[in-house]
Amino acid sequence: MRILGIETSCDETGIAVYDEQQGLLSHQLYSQAKMHADYGGVVPELASRDHIRKIVPLIERCLADADTDKTQIDGIAYTSGPGLIGALLVGSTVARGLAFAWQKPVIGIHHMEGHLLAPMLEDTQAEFPFVALLVSGGHSLLVEVTAIGEYQLLGESIDDAVGEAFDKTAKIMGLDYPGGPRLAKLAEQGRPGRYKFPRPMTDRPGLDFSFSGLKTFAANTLRDSDQSAQTLADIAYAFQEAAVDTLVIKCKRALKQTGHKRLVIAGGVSANTFLRSQLDKLLTSLGGQVYYPRLEFCTDNGAMIAYAGLQRLKAGQADTNLKVRPRWPLTELEAL
Amino acid sequence: MKTILALDTSTEACSAAVLTPTQFVSEFEVCPREHNQKLLPMAEAVLQQAGISLQEVDYIVYGQGPGSFTGVRIATGIVQGLALGSDKPTLGMSSLLAMAYAVFKKTGQTRVIAAIDARMGEIYLAAIEFNEAGMFRYLIDECVCAPEQALDALDKTHSYAAVGTGWHTYETVLTSQINADINADIYLPDAASMAELAKLTATPEQLLSAAEVSPVYIRDKVTWQKLPGK
Numbered sequence: 001m002r003i004l005g006i007e008t009s010c011d012e013t014g015i016a017v018y019d020e021q022q023g024l025l026s027h028q029l030y031s032q033a034k035m036h037a038d039y040g041g042v043v044p045e046l047a048s049r050d051h052i053r054k055i056v057p058l059i060e061r062c063l064a065d066a067d068t069d070k071t072q073i074d075g076i077a078y079t080s081g082p083g084l085i086g087a088l089l090v091g092s093t094v095a096r097g098l099a100f101a102w103q104k105p106v107i108g109i110h111h112m113e114g115h116l117l118a119p120m121l122e123d124t125q126a127e128f129p130f131v132a133l134l135v136s137g138g139h140s141l142l143v144e145v146t147a148i149g150e151y152q153l154l155g156e157s158i159d160d161a162v163g164e165a166f167d168k169t170a171k172i173m174g175l176d177y178p179g180g181p182r183l184a185k186l187a188e189q190g191r192p193g194r195y196k197f198p199r200p201m202t203d204r205p206g207l208d209f210s211f212s213g214l215k216t217f218a219a220n221t222l223r224d225s226d227q228s229a230q231t232l233a234d235i236a237y238a239f240q241e242a243a244v245d246t247l248v249i250k251c252k253r254a255l256k257q258t259g260h261k262r263l264v265i266a267g268g269v270s271a272n273t274f275l276r277s278q279l280d281k282l283l284t285s286l287g288g289q290v291y292y293p294r295l296e297f298c299t300d301n302g303a304m305i306a307y308a309g310l311q312r313l314k315a316g317q318a319d320t321n322l323k324v325r326p327r328w329p330l331t332e333l334e335a336l
Numbered sequence: 337m338k339t340i341l342a343l344d345t346s347t348e349a350c351s352a353a354v355l356t357p358t359q360f361v362s363e364f365e366v367c368p369r370e371h372n373q374k375l376l377p378m379a380e381a382v383l384q385q386a387g388i389s390l391q392e393v394d395y396i397v398y399g400q401g402p403g404s405f406t407g408v409r410i411a412t413g414i415v416q417g418l419a420l421g422s423d424k425p426t427l428g429m430s431s432l433l434a435m436a437y438a439v440f441k442k443t444g445q446t447r448v449i450a451a452i453d454a455r456m457g458e459i460y461l462a463a464i465e466f467n468e469a470g471m472f473r474y475l476i477d478e479c480v481c482a483p484e485q486a487l488d489a490l491d492k493t494h495s496y497a498a499v500g501t502g503w504h505t506y507e508t509v510l511t512s513q514i515n516a517d518i519n520a521d522i523y524l525p526d527a528a529s530m531a532e533l534a535k536l537t538a539t540p541e542q543l544l545s546a547a548e549v550s551p552v553y554i555r556d557k558v559t560w561q562k563l564p565g566k
Contacts, residue, residue, distance in 0.1 A: 040563045045405060049553075052409055056416050056547040070421065086406050089372055090413050096376055097417020101390055322372050 005306025008091030009083025014302035017066035025066035027303040048086035077309020080108025081325030088324040105318040114304035115266040118293035126291040136267035137163035149335035155207025165211035190237025197242035261288035271298035342531035344399030345371040345411040346431040351527040352378040354386040361385040362528035400428035402460040402554040419546035431525040432462040438529040451502025459502035470536040487513040
């Protein structure tokens with residue numbers, strides 16, 4: 001079975017062809033980040049306009065790169081939520097139009113399920129059950145995964161997503177959008193120990209997160225400082241250390257609570273090298289293993305949507321109606 | 337004679353039409369916020385009623401706008417998918433032109449001023465003159481503007497027909513500028529007019545590939561703000 005995957009939930013147009021036997025045949029990505037940088041964040045209308053300009057040439061390029069004729073495609077998967085409604089509509093309308101013309105099944109995929117399954121695009125795949133930490137600009141979730149579609153929410157952020165806190169703190173510090181990765185880069189120059197940030201919500205039981213206080217703490221620390229280049233790096237270090245430490249503490253709790261030894265991390269923030277090294281240490285100490293997607297599949301991409309679509313279409317699921325779901329709890333998904 | 341599939345969701349109306357050498361079938365429904373769920377089933381229904389498949393269509397006409405940004409992108413996105421999947425060429429059709437043509441066809445009035453309420457105190461506007469064969473020229477090119485003084489460029493000695501939501505929202509300010517007969521029956525653009533006008537006027541050079549299918553927003557300056565110095 002060979003699937004075309006289409007992702008347009010935010011500011012990246014991602015297209016991929018995934019084959020059940022041969023694996024990933026091609027994936028193409030167009031990022032709008034540069035365009036949105038001038039506005040300090042994603043402008044939804046501009047995102048939709050750019051998706052509809054780029055999507056067809058990107059699909060054509062992807063099919064050519066995968067050496068795939070349209071008759072070889074057995075189904076189409078597109079991101080139907082959560083995300084920006086106008087952006088989601090572009091991918092979903094094109095996917096449905098294509099499916100109609102090709103007379104092939106089509107399925108809307110939950111964006112976070114795509115992320116959650118992204119580590120399955122690698123050679124070493126996590127076996128079920130496992131705990132997944134999904135961390136991006138829009139989400140911070142801890143989920144127990146017992147099978148595809150069987151997701152129990154263990155905890156989530158009650159305010160900002162962790163990636164959002166990275167981006168907002170970076171903005172406060174004068175870094176360009178998207179600032180999260182820039183903040184992490186700056187933290188490499190920072191010195192441990194100069195500032196100590198709180199670890200929100202770790203002093204009480206539970207697996208929920210809160211990250212908006214860390215951003216405020218960073219703003220106050222910056223305001224009361226000399227704002228030198230070294231100070232900025234030190235603040236970046238302390239912020240990242242606190243955010244990552246908070247995630248690590250909650251992951252440890254989640255693994256203990258569920259009794260699982262496998263941890264999957266995915267989403268844009270899973271590209272953070274400090275987070276990766278800290279989780280590696282944690283799982284080594286627990287005798288378990290961490291699974292990550294490769295760096296290019298941490299952020300939004302079509303490959304993870306094609307992969308998730310393959311699993312669901314193979315199980316006989318398909319959509320009959322064109323729907324997008326800007327808000328869509330992961331726990332509402334159908335199990336396979 | 338060509339076989340045409342036409343789809344439009346540029347305004348509150350969702351519509352689809354098939355025009356073949358022997359048949360003309362169409363569907364039209366005012367269903368705001370349901371276009372993404374209704375358009376494709378509607379396209380399937382008109383093809384079925386005409387007894388043809390997508391492969392038998394010569395080209396696909398889409399309502400390119402102006403109108404609702406999201407609405408325009410729904411038809412555009414679906415037509416991109418249909419055209420890419422079936423290797424069919426496409427043709428973009430203006431929502432303002434389609435309404436003007438519908439009035440000309442129904443009433444025989446040759447000069448039509450079409451206006452769609454563009455919100456934010458503005459209208460999408462075009463004035464079009466048709467000859468008896470249905471060929472047309474623009475008296476006012478498509479634009480977005482305030483309704484005040486919008487019709488200054490028109491020759492006031494002629495009589496005009498008027499059509500579209502803009503004429504209803506700004507009736508007083510527009511009718512005070514010109515002697516125009518507001519059409520009471522036609523309110524929104526529809527795919528049937530687009531198909532008919534395409535049949536009359538489209539040339540092979542106008543046909544576009546799937547990758548070239550694009551919305552015409554007219555309003556390109558929207559209320560987002562760049563960061564200082566960008």
